[in-house]
Amino acid sequence: MQRSQERILTTHVGSIMRPQAMLDLASFRSGPPKDPAQYAQVLSESVEDVVRRQVAAGIDIVNDGEYGKSSWANYVLERIKGFESRPGKPTPLDWIGRDRERFPEVVEKELGMTPTSIVAYVCNSPIEYQKYADVRRDAQNLKAALQKTRATEGFLTAVAPASAVFNGVNEFYPSERDYIFALADALRQEYLQIVEAGFIVQVDDAVLANMYDHLVQKSPQDYRKWAELRVEALNHALRDIPADRVRYHVCFGSWHLPHTSDAPLEEIVELILQVRAGAYSLEAANPRHEHEWRVWRKVKLPDGKILIPGVITHHIMTVEHPQVIADRIVRYAKAVGRENVIAGADCGFAQVDHIQRVHPTVMWAKFESLAAGARLATQELWGRAA
Numbered sequence: 001m002q003r004s005q006e007r008i009l010t011t012h013v014g015s016i017m018r019p020q021a022m023l024d025l026a027s028f029r030s031g032p033p034k035d036p037a038q039y040a041q042v043l044s045e046s047v048e049d050v051v052r053r054q055v056a057a058g059i060d061i062v063n064d065g066e067y068g069k070s071s072w073a074n075y076v077l078e079r080i081k082g083f084e085s086r087p088g089k090p091t092p093l094d095w096i097g098r099d100r101e102r103f104p105e106v107v108e109k110e111l112g113m114t115p116t117s118i119v120a121y122v123c124n125s126p127i128e129y130q131k132y133a134d135v136r137r138d139a140q141n142l143k144a145a146l147q148k149t150r151a152t153e154g155f156l157t158a159v160a161p162a163s164a165v166f167n168g169v170n171e172f173y174p175s176e177r178d179y180i181f182a183l184a185d186a187l188r189q190e191y192l193q194i195v196e197a198g199f200i201v202q203v204d205d206a207v208l209a210n211m212y213d214h215l216v217q218k219s220p221q222d223y224r225k226w227a228e229l230r231v232e233a234l235n236h237a238l239r240d241i242p243a244d245r246v247r248y249h250v251c252f253g254s255w256h257l258p259h260t261s262d263a264p265l266e267e268i269v270e271l272i273l274q275v276r277a278g279a280y281s282l283e284a285a286n287p288r289h290e291h292e293w294r295v296w297r298k299v300k301l302p303d304g305k306i307l308i309p310g311v312i313t314h315h316i317m318t319v320e321h322p323q324v325i326a327d328r329i330v331r332y333a334k335a336v337g338r339e340n341v342i343a344g345a346d347c348g349f350a351q352v353d354h355i356q357r358v359h360p361t362v363m364w365a366k367f368e369s370l371a372a373g374a375r376l377a378t379q380e381l382w383g384r385a386a
Contacts, residue, residue, distance in 0.1 A: 001153075001200060001244040001245065001247075001278050001279060001306065002060070002061060002152070002153050002342075003306060003339050003340070003342075004338060004339050004340075004341055004342055005339055006382070007374070007375075007378040007382065008329055008333075008338070008341060008342070008343055008374040008375075008377045008378050008381070009060040009061060009342045009343070009374070010058060010059050010060050010061070010342070010343045010344070010370055010371050010374045011059060011060060011061035011062070011155075011308060011342055011343070011344050012054075012059060012063075012344055012345040012348075012367065012370075013157075013202075013204075013249055013251075013281060013310075013344060013345050013346070013347050013348045014063050014065075014066050014072075014155075014157040014202060014204070014249075014348045015065065015066040015072055015157075015348025015349060015350045015351055016050055016065035016066065016067075016348070016349055016350060016363070017349055017350045017355075017356050017360045017363065018046070018065070018067060018350065018353045018354075019046050019049075021042050021046065022039075022042055022043065022046050022067065022353075023353065023354065025038060025039045025042060026039055026070075027070065027353050027354055028070040028071055028352050028353050028354060029354055032078075040137070043067060043068060043137075043141065044141050044144070046065075046067050047064045047065065047067050047068075047141040047142060047144075047145050048141075048144065048145040048148065050064065050065040050067065050145075051064065051065075051142070051145035051146060051148075051149055051151065051154075052145070052148070052149055053364065054151070054367065055149040055150060055151050057364055057367040057368045057370075057371060058367065058368060058370070058371020058372070058374075059151075059367055059370070059371065060151070060152075060153070061151075061153045061154070061155060061200070061342070062146070062149075062151050062153075062154055062155075063142065063154060063155050063156060063157065063202075064138055064141055064142045064145070064154075064156065066157055066348065066350075067141075068134065068137060068138035068141065069138075069157075069353075070352070070353050071351060071352040071353065072157070072159065072204055072206075072348065072351040072352070073159045073163050073164060073165075073166055073204070073206075073207075074121075074164075074165065074166070074167075075159075076159050076164050076165065076187070076190075077121060077165060078131060078134070079129060079130065079131035079134055079135070079190070080127055080128060080129050080130060080131075080186045081125070081127070081128050081130050082123050082124070082125050082126055082127035082128060082172070082182075082186075083121040083122060083123050083124070083127075083165060083168065084121070084122055084124055085119050085120070085121055085122075086119070086120045086121075086122050087119050087120075094211060094214035094215075095166060095206075095207050095210040095211055095214070095253075096111075096210070096253070096257070096261075097210065097212075097213035097214060097261030097262070098213055098214075098217075098260070098261040099257045099258055099259065099260060099261050102258070102260065102261075103257065103258055106257060106258065107257060110255055110256050110257055111255060111257075118167050119167070120167055120168075120169055121165050121167060121168045121169070122168070122169045122170075122171050123165075123168060123169065123170045123171060123172045123173065123179060124171050124172050125172055126172070126182070127179075127182040127183055127185075127186045128186060129186040129187070129189035129190065132189070132193065135156075135158075135190050135193045135194065136193060136197070138156055139156060139193065139194060139197035139198075139199060140197075142154050142156060142199065143197065143198070153200065154199050154200070155199055155200035155201070155202045155247060156194045156197075156199050156200075156201060156202070157201075157202045157203075157204050157249075158187065158190045158191055158194060158201055158202070158203055158204070159187065159203070159204050159205075160187075160203045160204060160205035160207075160208065160230070160234050160248075161180055161181075161183045161184040161187060161230050161233045161234050161237065162180075162205050162207050162208045162211075162227070162230035162231075162233075162234070163204060163205050163206055163207040163208070164183050164187060165183070166207050176229070177229060180229055180230060180233045181233050181236060183233070184233035184234060184236050184237040185236075185237065187237050188236075188237035188238075188239075191203070191237060191238060191241060191246075192241070195241055195242075195245045195246075200245055200246070200247055201241070201245060201246055201247070202246075202247040202248075202249055202281070203234065203238075203246065203247070203248050203249065203275075203277070204249045205234075205248065205249065205250050206250070206251045206252070206253055206254075206347075208227055208230060208231075208250060208268070208271070208272075209250050209251065209252050209262070209263045209268055210252065210253050210263075211223065211226060211227070212227075212263035212267065212268060213261040213262070213263065227268070227271050228271070231271055231274050231275060234275055235274070235275065235276050238275075238276045238277075239276075241276075242278075243276050243277055243278045244278035244304075245278065246275075246276065246277040246278055246279075247277060247278070247279040247280075247281055247308065248272065248275045248277035248279070248280050248281065249280075249281040249282075249308075250268075250272055250280070250281070250282055250283075251282075251283050251346065251347040252283055252288070252289070254314060254347045254348065254351045254357060256315065256357070259286075259288045260288075262288055262289070264292075265282070265289065265292040265295050266292075266295050266298075266299075269295055269299050270299075273299075273301075273302060273305075277305075278304070278305060278306060279305065279306035279307070279308055279342065280305065280306070280307055280308065281308035281310075281344055282307070282308070282309055282310065283310045283313075283346040283347060284309035284310045284311065284328065284332075284346065285309075285310045285311050285312055285313040285320070285328060285345075285346050286310070286313040286315040286316070286346055287315075289346075290328070293309070293328070293331045293332055293335060296332065296335040296336050297335055301336040301337075301340060305340065306340050306341070306342055307332060307336050307340055307341055307342075308341075308342045308343075308344040309328065309329075309332050309341070309343070309344060310344055310345050310346030310347070311325045311328040311329055311343050311344065311345075311370060311373060312325065312345050312346070312366045312367075312369065312370050313345070313346040313347075314345065314346055314347050314348065314349050314357040314358060314363075315346065315357075316358075317358050317359075317362055319362060319365045319366050319369050320366065320369050320370075320373070321369070321373075322369050322372035322373040322375075322376055323373070323376060324373070325343070325369060325370060325372070325373025325374070325376075325377075326373045326374075326376035326377040326380065328373075329341060329343050329373060329374065329377035329381075330377050330380055330381060333377065333381050338381045338382070343370060343373065343374045343377070345366075345370070349363045
């Protein structure tokens with residue numbers, strides 16, 4: 001895993017808006033492609049283009065835009081077996097937190113979700129990973145695209161056990177622990193495929209943070225118990241994978257809600273640092289979490305680890321000024337050491353393939369500003385130009 005040894009490196013969280021040519025052939029809404037060969041060709045060409053554009057924008061550590069996935073988490077239902085869909089079966093919306101009670105009109109408008117509007121996925125047989133071809137395809141597409149650019153490191157994303165099938169209901173395994181560990185064992189196969197292909201695996205885990213508000217209303221112990229089981233399961237899935245081949249991303253939900261019920265970072269940072277990862281990617285630029293750089297004045301980043309704070313955000317249309325970005329980077333660098341910081345984004349810009357958190361042109365402008373801000377921060381931290 002690269003470090004910011006001589007300058008501040010840049011990266012992002014993963015999901016990028018899909019081109020229309022891809023969505024015309026397959027999507028989360030329309031289902032799998034009717035012509036798999038045509039889709040495979042368009043996917044390969046689209047990955048090549050999005051990698052080229054990331055590098056042109058100044059991003060150092062790039063990915064495939066998550067183009068091979070229909071969504072950030074439930075794409076995994078296309079790659080594992082053991083679940084069946086049951087439309088209309090009520091599923092809890094606990095992971096939204098109390099925003100759904102304080103701002104029901106906003107939740108309805110932004111998410112359009114009710115307990116019966118979400119398709120429930122019921123685990124009714126052993127969970128097994130089966131679509132090895134999909135993750136191998138994604139790795140091959142990224143590898144081929146990287147060879148045509150000057151980028152030297154790539155990553156692929158995969159969902160964490162806490163976030164996988166977040167609207168799932170266990171009806172097969174005798175205990176919650178058995179169910180979560182079965183998910184972890186299946187997901188491990190994807191983690192291994194990514195690392196064996198030569199890439200960093202970024203494990204995405206929004207639900208670990210999002211369940212905080214709901215569960216602490218019962219007691220802080222309820223949340224601890226829930227979260228510790230899932231961190232243990234994730235570490236079980238990551239066993240024997242070198243920590244410096246793993247990035248762990250935690251966010252507070254990409255949706256455009258007030259976020260008043262987000263977990264305070266200081267309440268969950270200890271759990272985050274328990275994950276066997278070499279780098280931790282966290283929201284840090286949006287107005288609800290920008291102040292949390294102060295947490296790292298009190299909490300020691302373990303030796304050898306890297307922090308990837310979001311210094312641009314998907315939450316707002318405004319393109320951050322490079323100096324604002326540089327100031328954010330410098331604050332983190334002074335708290336944990338400049339070599340331990342890689343400048344990133346709060347979250348992705350298209351968590352489901354048809355979603356656009358901002359207009360694509362705005363996203364690319366944000367990436368360019370991210371690179372410019374990293375250059376300014378390098379000048380301040382090293383006393384020379386990047």
